[in-house]
Amino acid sequence: MEIRRGGLADLPAIMAMLDGAVAWLDASGRTGQWGSEPWSADPRRAGKIADKVRSDTVWIAEVDGEPAGALTHSPTPPDYVPPADEAELYVTLLVTSRAFTGRGVGGALLDHARVQARELGVDLVRVDCYAGGDGRLVQYYRRNGFTPVDTFTVGEWPGQLLSDRVGSPSAAAESGR
DSSP states (O other), rough: OEEEEOGGGGHHHHHHHHHHHHHHHHHHHHHHHHSSOGGGHHHHHHHHHHHHHHHHHEEEETTEEEEEEEEEEEOOTTTTSSOOSSSSEEEEEEEEOOOTSSHHHHHHHHHHHHHHHHHHHOOOEEEEEEETOHHHHHHHHHTTTTTEEEEEEEEEEEEEEEEEOOHHHHHHHHTOO
């Protein structure tokens, strides 16, 4: 797996990953997170992703040259999350291709975000996710080193805010990250 800087040219691959995730969630009977309609079918939602790709830092994980996952991050959280009282790296999107399930793509991208935070001299990495349904997404982030810190709602959508302290490069090396 290789992780490279991404950009607008990657937007079709990111949209395909989001559409694949929606189809998988729908087939699993878990439509609470993103509904059942493809992201690409909704101009408003597709526009939000395009805006994110334009404004945030984009990373693409590739396996054998194929896009396997995408992560975007920003120095500020989305409007529905209160800002931190310190500098942070906020993961604004994490999506992986269903074709590469079980290959550690999401975890590798989250580890890459931690490296980016340390390189920027930032100790705090935050992310939010859907907290409804069976709670599997919150557990995913917990398994990947994040700690739940707060809950919120956007409309009827239940969310979980999580954080990770990445510390200095030497502290991270000692902890195995």
